Amino acid sequence: MSTVLDILGTAMMTAGTGFLLMAAFAFWRLPDLLSRLHALTKADTAGVALIVCGAACMTSGIAAVLSLVLCGVLVALSGATTGHLIAQASLEDEERA
Amino acid sequence: MTQLFDALLAVGIVGVAVAALFANDRFAAVGAFMVMGFLVALSWVRLGAPDVALAEAAIGAGLTGALLLRSARRLRVEPKMCQSRWSVAASGLISIGFAGLLYAAITSVPTVPAYPPLVAERLGESGVSNPVTAVLLNFRAWDTLLEIAVLFVALVLVIVVPVSRVRPAPLGEMVVPFAKVVVPLSVLISGHLLWQGADAPGGAFQAGAVLAGGGLALVLAGAMRLKKPLQGGILRATALSGLAVFGAAAVATAALTGHLLGYPDGQAKIWILGIEAVLTLAIAATLVLLFHGSVRRVPK
Amino acid sequence: MTEAYVLALLPFLAAVGAAATPRMAAIWGLCATLINLGASILLAARILSGGDMRADLGDWPAPLGISLVADGLAAVMLSMTAIVATAVALQAMSWGLVQPRGGQQRSRLQAGFWPLWLATLGALNALFLSGDLFNIYVTFEILGLSAVGLTALTGSRNSLRAAFDYLAAGLAGSLVFLLGVALAYAAVGRVDLAAVPALVDTATGRLALGLIFAGLAVKAALFPLHFWMPAAHSSAAPAASAVLSALVVKGALYLALRITIEAGAGIEVLRIALAVLGAAGMLWGSWMALRAERLKLLVAYSTVAQIGLITLAIGVADDPSTSAMWQAAALLMLSHALAKAAMFLAVGRIAEELGHDRISGLNRTDLRPGVAEFAFAIAAVSLIGLPPTAGFIGKWLLIDGLIDRGAWVWIALLLGGTALSAAYLSRVVSRCLRGGPHVAPGARRPEWRTGDVAALGLATTALALGLGSALPLTLLNGTAL
Amino acid sequence: MTSETMYILAGVLLAALAMHRLCTARDALARILALNVLSVGIAMLMLLAGRVAGVTDAVPQAFVLTGIVVLVAVTAALLSLAERISGGDDD
Numbered sequence: 001m002s003t004v005l006d007i008l009g010t011a012m013m014t015a016g017t018g019f020l021l022m023a024a025f026a027f028w029r030l031p032d033l034l035s036r037l038h039a040l041t042k043a044d045t046a047g048v049a050l051i052v053c054g055a056a057c058m059t060s061g062i063a064a065v066l067s068l069v070l071c072g073v074l075v076a077l078s079g080a081t082t083g084h085l086i087a088q089a090s091l092e093d094e095e096r097a
Numbered sequence: 098m099t100q101l102f103d104a105l106l107a108v109g110i111v112g113v114a115v116a117a118l119f120a121n122d123r124f125a126a127v128g129a130f131m132v133m134g135f136l137v138a139l140s141w142v143r144l145g146a147p148d149v150a151l152a153e154a155a156i157g158a159g160l161t162g163a164l165l166l167r168s169a170r171r172l173r174v175e176p177k178m179c180q181s182r183w184s185v186a187a188s189g190l191i192s193i194g195f196a197g198l199l200y201a202a203i204t205s206v207p208t209v210p211a212y213p214p215l216v217a218e219r220l221g222e223s224g225v226s227n228p229v230t231a232v233l234l235n236f237r238a239w240d241t242l243l244e245i246a247v248l249f250v251a252l253v254l255v256i257v258v259p260v261s262r263v264r265p266a267p268l269g270e271m272v273v274p275f276a277k278v279v280v281p282l283s284v285l286i287s288g289h290l291l292w293q294g295a296d297a298p299g300g301a302f303q304a305g306a307v308l309a310g311g312g313l314a315l316v317l318a319g320a321m322r323l324k325k326p327l328q329g330g331i332l333r334a335t336a337l338s339g340l341a342v343f344g345a346a347a348v349a350t351a352a353l354t355g356h357l358l359g360y361p362d363g364q365a366k367i368w369i370l371g372i373e374a375v376l377t378l379a380i381a382a383t384l385v386l387l388f389h390g391s392v393r394r395v396p397k
Numbered sequence: 398m399t400e401a402y403v404l405a406l407l408p409f410l411a412a413v414g415a416a417a418t419p420r421m422a423a424i425w426g427l428c429a430t431l432i433n434l435g436a437s438i439l440l441a442a443r444i445l446s447g448g449d450m451r452a453d454l455g456d457w458p459a460p461l462g463i464s465l466v467a468d469g470l471a472a473v474m475l476s477m478t479a480i481v482a483t484a485v486a487l488q489a490m491s492w493g494l495v496q497p498r499g500g501q502q503r504s505r506l507q508a509g510f511w512p513l514w515l516a517t518l519g520a521l522n523a524l525f526l527s528g529d530l531f532n533i534y535v536t537f538e539i540l541g542l543s544a545v546g547l548t549a550l551t552g553s554r555n556s557l558r559a560a561f562d563y564l565a566a567g568l569a570g571s572l573v574f575l576l577g578v579a580l581a582y583a584a585v586g587r588v589d590l591a592a593v594p595a596l597v598d599t600a601t602g603r604l605a606l607g608l609i610f611a612g613l614a615v616k617a618a619l620f621p622l623h624f625w626m627p628a629a630h631s632s633a634a635p636a637a638s639a640v641l642s643a644l645v646v647k648g649a650l651y652l653a654l655r656i657t658i659e660a661g662a663g664i665e666v667l668r669i670a671l672a673v674l675g676a677a678g679m680l681w682g683s684w685m686a687l688r689a690e691r692l693k694l695l696v697a698y699s700t701v702a703q704i705g706l707i708t709l710a711i712g713v714a715d716d717p718s719t720s721a722m723w724q725a726a727a728l729l730m731l732s733h734a735l736a737k738a739a740m741f742l743a744v745g746r747i748a749e750e751l752g753h754d755r756i757s758g759l760n761r762t763d764l765r766p767g768v769a770e771f772a773f774a775i776a777a778v779s780l781i782g783l784p785p786t787a788g789f790i791g792k793w794l795l796i797d798g799l800i801d802r803g804a805w806v807w808i809a810l811l812l813g814g815t816a817l818s819a820a821y822l823s824r825v826v827s828r829c830l831r832g833g834p835h836v837a838p839g840a841r842r843p844e845w846r847t848g849d850v851a852a853l854g855l856a857t858t859a860l861a862l863g864l865g866s867a868l869p870l871t872l873l874n875g876t877a878l
Numbered sequence: 879m880t881s882e883t884m885y886i887l888a889g890v891l892l893a894a895l896a897m898h899r900l901c902t903a904r905d906a907l908a909r910i911l912a913l914n915v916l917s918v919g920i921a922m923l924m925l926l927a928g929r930v931a932g933v934t935d936a937v938p939q940a941f942v943l944t945g946i947v948v949l950v951a952v953t954a955a956l957l958s959l960a961e962r963i964s965g966g967d968d969d
Binding site: 099100103104107108110111114115117118119123126127130133134137140141143144145146148149152153156157160161164165167168169171172173174175180184185188189191192193195196199200203204208209210212213216228229231232233236237240241244247248250251254255258302380384387388390 | 897922932961965
């Protein structure tokens with residue numbers, strides 16, 4: 001049982017790291033702000049969520065799992081909101097210009 | 098395996114630091130600096146110093162990064178002075194020599210720290226079981242008091258030299274729900290950090306920084322407008338209360354025990370928690386004010 | 398040690414009070430300064446009668462805790478600070494800070510001055526009493542920040558620029574100092590001052606001492622690291638300039654002296670470096686002062702020269718366990734603080750009266766020399782080192798010791814520096830005090846102000862200290878080595 | 879090479895690079911960044927100097943914590959001065 005969970009966890013964490021790397025690569029290569037945001041917010045949230053799930057598989061104890069979930073939820077919330085804010089600010093700047 | 102991780106981390110830290118120092122784009126430089134802060138915090142967790150890692154992530158990377166980002170747009174880019182290649186090369190060579198000297202100096206002597214046995218011996222009397230908190234608020238509380246004085250002086254300086262204020266973000270439909278979640282959470286987490294600081298990583302500075310993060314979310318969402326003199330006044334009074342209460346506590350201890358900052362026998366924990374509670378609020382208020390600039394009345 | 402606790406803590410509490418209630422700021426400031434003066438006198442008397450004192454804060458013995466150490470040297474420095482502080486507070490009470498350019502700005506400056514100034518005072522007291530290197534680093538940060546605040550108070554473009562350079566240089570200096578502390582910790586495993594002698598034994602420890610001195614050199618504006626200083630000192634408000642030049646740089650110089658005393662023999666290279674840089678600074682500062690066109694700039698460059706002189710005295714002092722030459726450095730610091738504060742206060746007054754501070758325009762036909770010019774002249778006599786001032790006693794002790802060693806090169810340099818200082822100061826004094834044809838018969842005299850009392854009082858103290866130099870010397874003799 | 883050595887190297891490099899940048903940069907923000915990187919390097923060295931047998935001494939940890947807080951205060955002051963100089967509105 002534990003080996004299955006370990007393998008599952010490692011796989012999820014690897015996938016999550018891959019997502020984060022992809023987000024970083026996109027941030028580097030994509031041309032403008034909105035497309036960067038588009039790539040970043042989704043890949044970032046998915047990557048952190050996968051890592052959280054993977055880590056949750058590998059830990060024991062409800063407290064650790066709960067704090068991991070809290071981390072994931074916070075990242076998802078703040079990522080979405082800041083992305084929204086940045087997009088809106090850039091739109092306003094464009095309108096003014 | 099862990100060694101490979103450490104090596105990657107060390108290389109990563111230096112690489113990101115190079116980006117932070119030499120990037121042409123200001124925002125990229127500040128971003129790299131923040132990433133460096135988080136990587137360094139990670140390395141300090143590896144080195145068994147979680148208290149410092151928390152502080153570096155929250156204050157060193159987070160708040161300093163936010164401050165730098167605030168200023169990056171406002172500061173005029175100064176025209177690049179043509180520096181002679183020779184002076185740059187000379188400075189580079191001197192730095193390389195300096196690095197070598199420093200490395201040799203650090204590694205040539207095996208350090209025998211005088212403190213660990215002393216801390217271990219006295220930890221029981223200190224009232225708390227987290228050694229870092231014991232050092233900060235009991236053994237070397239005088240350092241901490243002066244550190245609060247540094248925050249106080251910086252606040253006075255920022256008030257005397259007012260800058261234009263932070264423009265709140267355009268309120269979108271997501272901001273208010275976000276602030277509704279984040280602010281209570283930051284209060285909760287900061288209270289947790291404060292309480293747990295007695296026995297585990299945490300304490301007034303980390304708690305204050307988290308609380309300041311929540312406060313900044315309020316300010317940036319436009320929910321807390323410091324234009325109202327009342328709010329600015331309350332925030333400023335809270336900020337000043339840190340040094341005032343810590344100083345008054347020092348006077349009180351001197352009167353009670355005859356030793357400045359020597360807590361009465363058996364009551365150390367209560368004193369420490371009381372001081373830390375006030376410090377948390379004061380540090381949070383100071384950091385918010387330092388970020389936000391002071392209230393500047395523009396004559397119109 | 399109650400006095401020491403009062404000295405270390407009271408200014409900070411008063412600073413909070415002044416910041417919280419801006420309208421009462423001046424009252425907070427004056428009360429705290431006067432209590433501070435009383436406490437420092439009491440402390441000096443206690444040390445004279447009972448010898449050195451030491452208190453472990455929180456009853457945790459060093460090296461784990463922090464000790465406050467009050468010996469003769471600390472007492473001399475604390476009294477010096479308290480005397481200058483009283484004069485500065487009087488001046489700031491009576492005169493405001495700058496030429497008023499609007500009620501609101503003036504009140505803001507007043508409200509900002511007192512908290513910053515009280516924090517400076519507290520940081521200096523804490524620094525002089527501290528027995529721990531890391532603690533000293535924190536006091537340096539308070540000192541640097543509050544001094545920068547004092548520089549920036551006037552809000553003019555020049556003073557803001559000078560303040561930024563000052564703060565950046567000061568931060569770089571304290572970070573180098575901190576790196577030295579880190580290496581000292583690596584070398585001996587502790588950072589209290591009692592660990593300094595052990596630093597001499599290892600290469601790491603010597604590098605630590607070198608870095609600590611490099612940091613101090615930036616903070617003390619020692620040549621060639623003085624680049625930030627003349628602009629900062631000459632663009633600040635007069636009361637602030639007096640504090641910066643007379644007291645703030647003394648913090649770093651005091652620590653340099655303290656560490657050379659603690660380290661004893663065995664840091665020959667560092668001593669020689671200090672002496673050479675000091676001599677160079679003395680000559681360079683004097684040269685720049687000779688060429689300065691503005692009075693404030695002349696006084697600021699004279700500070701560079703005087704810092705050079707004091708550093709030279711620290712550098713050539715022998716192993717303190719065998720010779721008392723280090724006392725010359727302490728006495729020179731004391732006399733420089735009194736005279737330079739008097740000079741900056743007087744210059745502020747002169748500039749206010751004339752409306753400018755160009756040296757070429759000092760002799761105006763419709764204005765007779767007043768008390769401020771008189772105070773300037775007395776302060777100049779003390780800075781040059783003519784008898785019977787404290788400056789003379791300091792230089793005499795120094796040259797006496799050097800003659801015993803037959804170090805003729807240093808003596809020649811010292812005398813050369815003295816001649817130069819006489820030359821640049823007489824540029825001002827001759828223009829100010831010359832009566833004769835350029836003063837019209839009906840020329841008015843500037844009115845007396847309470848602020849003049851401060852400048853004149855300080856200058857007179859510098860003069861009288863030469864006659865009563867037995868007192869500080871007795872205090873210094875008691876310093877345990 | 880042990881993990882400690884690698885981190886010491888990282889700290890030394892941070893300090894040296896920051897010093898170099900501090901000497902050559904003219905831009906205010908670049909200088910402030912360099913000072914911050916320098917302090918991180920010093921903090922790293924201080925923590926590692928206190929590391930014996932896999933345990934980090936608590937006292938330098940407290941030093942580093944104090945240093946972090948002091949530095950954010952000074953950085954805020956530096957930035958507000960720099961902004962004021964750039965702003966061009968002296969009253």
